[in-house]
Amino acid sequence: MANVRDLTLYVVRHGECEHNLERRIGSHDDSPLTARGREQAREKGRLLREMVRDPAALDFHASSLHRACVTMELLREAAGLPPTGYRADHRLMEIHAGDHIWLAWPDIPAEDHVPFEADPWNARRPGGESRADLFARAGRFLATLTRDAVIVTHGVTAASLRAQYLGLSPEECLSYQAPNAGLLRLSRGTEAYFGE
Amino acid sequence: MTDFRALTIYAVRHGQTQDNVSQTITAQADSPLTAPGRAQATAKGPILRAVVPDLGSVAFIASPLHRACVTMELMRAAAGLPALPYATDHRLQEMDFGDWTKLHQGDDRLVKGGPSAHDQWDLVCPRGESEAMVHARVGRFLDSLAGDCVIVCHARVIAMLRSHVLDLSPAQTMSYEPSNTGLLRLAQGEETFFGD
Numbered sequence A: 001m002a003n004v005r006d007l008t009l010y011v012v013r014h015g016e017c018e019h020n021l022e023r024r025i026g027s028h029d030d031s032p033l034t035a036r037g038r039e040q041a042r043e044k045g046r047l048l049r050e051m052v053r054d055p056a057a058l059d060f061h062a063s064s065l066h067r068a069c070v071t072m073e074l075l076r077e078a079a080g081l082p083p084t085g086y087r088a089d090h091r092l093m094e095i096h097a098g099d100h101i102w103l104a105w106p107d108i109p110a111e112d113h114v115p116f117e118a119d120p121w122n123a124r125r126p127g128g129e130s131r132a133d134l135f136a137r138a139g140r141f142l143a144t145l146t147r148d149a150v151i152v153t154h155g156v157t158a159a160s161l162r163a164q165y166l167g168l169s170p171e172e173c174l175s176y177q178a179p180n181a182g183l184l185r186l187s188r189g190t191e192a193y194f195g196e
Numbered sequence B: 001m002t003d004f005r006a007l008t009i010y011a012v013r014h015g016q017t018q019d020n021v022s023q024t025i026t027a028q029a030d031s032p033l034t035a036p037g038r039a040q041a042t043a044k045g046p047i048l049r050a051v052v053p054d055l056g057s058v059a060f061i062a063s064p065l066h067r068a069c070v071t072m073e074l075m076r077a078a079a080g081l082p083a084l085p086y087a088t089d090h091r092l093q094e095m096d097f098g099d100w101t102k103l104h105q106g107d108d109r110l111v112k113g114g115p116s117a118h119d120q121w122d123l124v125c126p127r128g129e130s131e132a133m134v135h136a137r138v139g140r141f142l143d144s145l146a147g148d149c150v151i152v153c154h155a156r157v158i159a160m161l162r163s164h165v166l167d168l169s170p171a172q173t174m175s176y177e178p179s180n181t182g183l184l185r186l187a188q189g190e191e192t193f194f195g196d
Helices: A035-053 A064-078 A110-118 A131-142 A154-166 A170-174 B017-023 B035-053 B065-077 B119-120 B131-143 B153-168 B169-173
Strands: A009-013 A059-063 A087-089 A150-151 A184-189 A190-194 B006-015 B059-062 B149-153 B183-187 B190-194
Touching: A009 A035, A009 A154, A009 B065, A035 A064, A035 A184, A035 B183, A059 A064, A064 B065, A087 B149, A131 A154, A131 A170, A150 A154, A154 A170, A154 A184, A154 A190, B006 B035, B006 B065, B006 B153, B035 B065, B035 B190, B059 B065, B065 B149, B119 B131, B119 B169, B131 B153, B131 B169, B149 B153, B153 B183, B153 B190
Parallel strands: A009 A150, A059 A087, A059 A150, B006 B149, B059 B149
Antiparallel strands: A009 A184, A184 A190, B006 B183, B183 B190
């Protein structure tokens, strides 16, 4: 098995979606990319084409949720590749927020925030995953990689992949916010962010 | 709460995917629709128009997995509706086969629960779900419905929708294999299949 730190990974979040604007917890539900989100996806493809001599030589992995696959297909087209020809993997899906899926942040009962204030790494939303669960899931995904790859995923999953790759602490993992735009390169154990 | 048995539910499986052709378990990962699969999705549009009395008065709800959303958008466009908007619901995702995801259906690692159907009903895939767990979450989805709806989802989920509406036993539920084509109407405790 390849050591993941010997690989170069381009980690991107899906483009902006309607639920991002409504400040809802999308999690395992979906909403359409906005016009801006679709343009962010294409911009990632153009960035990739500038950064990589031969994008076709990379592996491409997306979360199987619709917004990630749509982002992947727009990205690939903008990078000069056919839209399909990527793998969709359930281990790249967003953190499972259980009964809080699709709630807007102000609609979450105050008492439901308490466990997260006490232990943000291990707390789970009712019926959902903890950040520690997702960190482990991201590790299982990374262990399957054998070649340099482009990964289209979600905010919390991107933070977890980054923390696994860089060997970060839970605190460092929790403090990272993945943007809808741009592209995070993980290479030789270090990171570089390429924005628009 | 509306009793879902009083509603009319139009259940549609996604069109044929590459994994369907190669007999691979997709579960909560994804696989692209084949050209025949896209044609199957498009062919559901005229069926929908012919079978649903008023397309303006039904809700459209898809699994958030990519193949279901693509099928929904192709079907809606072919029915003369705009591709968007529609809702998604995570409880309509395919059964989670966990570590068995993406194995061939004939793979030796697929441990069967035992000789009786009841054993298979309760067999939990490693890091995944059992048939009984999917049955329960699809039941919670049905209880959340407020009116008639068109649902685009997956083989195991259609089997569970049918199981709840027709009040079937585990053995009767598991013996059903939904088609990639056509549309299943569930209403008043009865089913009617409309093919191409």
